[in-house]
Amino acid sequence: SEEKSLNFIEEIVEEDLRTGKHGGRVLTRFPPEPNGYLHIGHAKSICLNFGLAQQYNGKTNLRFDDTNPVTEDTEYVESIKKDIQWLGFQWAEELYTSDYFETLYGYAVELIKKGLAYVDDSTAEEIAAAKGTPTEPGIPTPYRDRSITENLDLFADMRAGKYKDGEKVLRAKIDLASPNMHLRDPLLYRIKHAHHHRTGNQWCIYPMYDFAHGQSDSIEKITHSICTLEFIPHRPLYDWCIEKLEIFPSKQYEFARLNMTYTVMSKRKLLQLVNDKFVESWDDPRMPTISGLRRRGYTPASIRNFCDKIGVQKRENMIDVSLLEFCIREDLNKTAWRRMAVLDPIKLVITNYPDGQVENLVGENNPEVEGGEGHRIIPFSKELWIEREDFMEDAPKKFFRLGPGLSVRLKHAYIVTCNDFVKDENGKVTEVHCTYVPNSKSGEDTSGLKVKGTIHWISVPHAKEAEVRLYDRLFNDENPAAAENFKESINPASLHVVERAYIEPDLANATPGKGYQFIRLGYFTLDTHSTPAHLVFNRTVTLKDSWGK
Numbered sequence: 001s002e003e004k005s006l007n008f009i010e011e012i013v014e015e016d017l018r019t020g021k022h023g024g025r026v027l028t029r030f031p032p033e034p035n036g037y038l039h040i041g042h043a044k045s046i047c048l049n050f051g052l053a054q055q056y057n058g059k060t061n062l063r064f065d066d067t068n069p070v071t072e073d074t075e076y077v078e079s080i081k082k083d084i085q086w087l088g089f090q091w092a093e094e095l096y097t098s099d100y101f102e103t104l105y106g107y108a109v110e111l112i113k114k115g116l117a118y119v120d121d122s123t124a125e126e127i128a129a130a131k132g133t134p135t136e137p138g139i140p141t142p143y144r145d146r147s148i149t150e151n152l153d154l155f156a157d158m159r160a161g162k163y164k165d166g167e168k169v170l171r172a173k174i175d176l177a178s179p180n181m182h183l184r185d186p187l188l189y190r191i192k193h194a195h196h197h198r199t200g201n202q203w204c205i206y207p208m209y210d211f212a213h214g215q216s217d218s219i220e221k222i223t224h225s226i227c228t229l230e231f232i233p234h235r236p237l238y239d240w241c242i243e244k245l246e247i248f249p250s251k252q253y254e255f256a257r258l259n260m261t262y263t264v265m266s267k268r269k270l271l272q273l274v275n276d277k278f279v280e281s282w283d284d285p286r287m288p289t290i291s292g293l294r295r296r297g298y299t300p301a302s303i304r305n306f307c308d309k310i311g312v313q314k315r316e317n318m319i320d321v322s323l324l325e326f327c328i329r330e331d332l333n334k335t336a337w338r339r340m341a342v343l344d345p346i347k348l349v350i351t352n353y354p355d356g357q358v359e360n361l362v363g364e365n366n367p368e369v370e371g372g373e374g375h376r377i378i379p380f381s382k383e384l385w386i387e388r389e390d391f392m393e394d395a396p397k398k399f400f401r402l403g404p405g406l407s408v409r410l411k412h413a414y415i416v417t418c419n420d421f422v423k424d425e426n427g428k429v430t431e432v433h434c435t436y437v438p439n440s441k442s443g444e445d446t447s448g449l450k451v452k453g454t455i456h457w458i459s460v461p462h463a464k465e466a467e468v469r470l471y472d473r474l475f476n477d478e479n480p481a482a483a484e485n486f487k488e489s490i491n492p493a494s495l496h497v498v499e500r501a502y503i504e505p506d507l508a509n510a511t512p513g514k515g516y517q518f519i520r521l522g523y524f525t526l527d528t529h530s531t532p533a534h535l536v537f538n539r540t541v542t543l544k545d546s547w548g549k
């Protein structure tokens with residue numbers, strides 16, 4: 001969109017292009033840690049990083065930030081790649097921080113040789129205690145003044161596996177009195193005897209995020225390294241490492257992470273939801289993961305539009321989840337094919353319609369586009385399923401649906417008038433009896449009758465069955481992440497399963513990944529576990545003017 005003003009990162013990039021910094025080159029990266037599935041917050045980062053590259057004729061690397069062997073897995077690597085491509089983006093190179101382990105080790109040795117790093121035998125607690133407080137300087141541990149040769153030997157021994165986890169660490173030697181706690185001799189390497197999903201048992205020392213990230217950016221010659229605001233205090237260390245190692249000067253820029261109402265967004269918390277069985281899986285349609293949204297029926301375009309609408313800010317904020325819902329409605333309203341389904345059926349009998357007669361009515365697939373994207377056949381007969389809600393024994397005045405003496409139009413079909421109804425022994429209505437007006441057929445109506453309401457229906461002998469899953473928010477609390485225990489505000493009614501809904505026969509041909517508007521009920525999509533023998537639909541989102549509300 002040309003009229004839109006530039007966001008602050010676009011301004012930085014344009015300025016760099018103007019001044020010829022990096023020779024007019026733009027190379028961004030998206031650096032997920034493969035310790036979980038991507039969520040909608042990552043989508044914001046993906047759209048930003050890949051979007052900038054597209055906009056300025058640059059490229060984006062996909063770099064797996066795999067420096068923590070304990071939590072990482074190739075299952076996550078595969079899901080991350082799939083999700084990025086599904087969102088519509090393609091990386092220039094697929095890279096792994098673990099591929100740089102040898103280079104990073106060399107950098108650490110270089111720092112030791114320059115007197116800028118040392119091996120510390122203190123425990124984690126001792127190091128934390130000696131770090132001081134923001135108002136009080138830290139104090140050196142007894143190991144800070146080890147000689148360069150001793151440090152080189154000890155670091156080599158760390159790598160060789162001579163020590164147990166936590167016995168020693170490598171620290172940068174910067175400034176124990178710095179007002180920035182991250183500069184008070186931060187940890188560069190720790191010992192971890194663990195199997196790594198790519199390097200196996202080759203390493204037992206692993207670089208810390210702060211030592212791996214900036215150097216990886218530099219190795220790849222990333223021009224704009226974009227991360228979230230909490231990394232602002234890490235930036236001086238990012239710059240320090242690059243300066244002391246005299247390597248390519250990548251620059252870090254920070255933007256506000258996406259926070260969304262009624263949603264938790266940290267992989268750690270999402271993993272708990274899966275492990276504690278609050279949801280079925282990472283791709284449960286209630287999850288804010290990309291895979292969950294996809295299974296729910298969100299389209300890539302709707303997520304990209306959402307990211308575009310929320311923009312890029314420098315200050316923390318909270319986005320209303322209804323904006324995401326707006327974006328998918330907006331997209332599906334234009335693309336979803338219209339169909340009929342009845343979720344809570346009651347039988348309607350047209351007493352004056354010939355027994356055994358079937359009419360094949362025609363319904364446009366998509367009235368939002370010219371030509372309607374073709375049509376489907378909707379069989380009509382004497383007995384129909386309608387929604388129980390569309391009949392009332394004692395209808396109030398403004399009830400424009402069915403009740404004794406009331407008339408409605410059956411969508412794509414005829415006007416019917418209710419004359420009678422049948423109850424079972426418990427007083428529950430089991431059948432609604434109507435007469436139809438033969439010359440009121442949609443498209444060729446000469447009856448001159450006017451009715452206010454139109455309802456959906458399914459012909460009883462032609463109905464197909466399906467399981468339909470209706471979703472509500474996973475959390476009742478607007479900001480679940482702020483609570484002491486985010487699991488306390490889980491909505492126990494976030495999933496409502498309709499075991500046996502009736503759907504029009506054409507829906508048996510529903511295509512995975514396609515959106516359908518079930519008239520008056522919302523937007524739906526076929527679930528990934530649906531089979532021809534057991535059809536399952538997920539409700540993506542309700543209609544905006546949902547009559548159920």
Ligand code: ATP
Nearest residue numbers: 031032033041042044045227228257258265266267
């Ligand atoms: P989480 O807390 O969910 O585990 P993370 O930042 O640890 O998130 P990474 O795999 O390291 O997850 O994230 C990859 C990239 O995605 C990072 O550059 C990070 O800044 C970005 N990112 C993660 N969460 C969000 C968010 N909520 N909004 C915007 N960007 C995000």
Ligand code: MG
Nearest residue numbers: 031032033065
């Ligand atoms: Mg991270």
Ligand code: MG
Nearest residue numbers: 033266267268
């Ligand atoms: Mg994390």
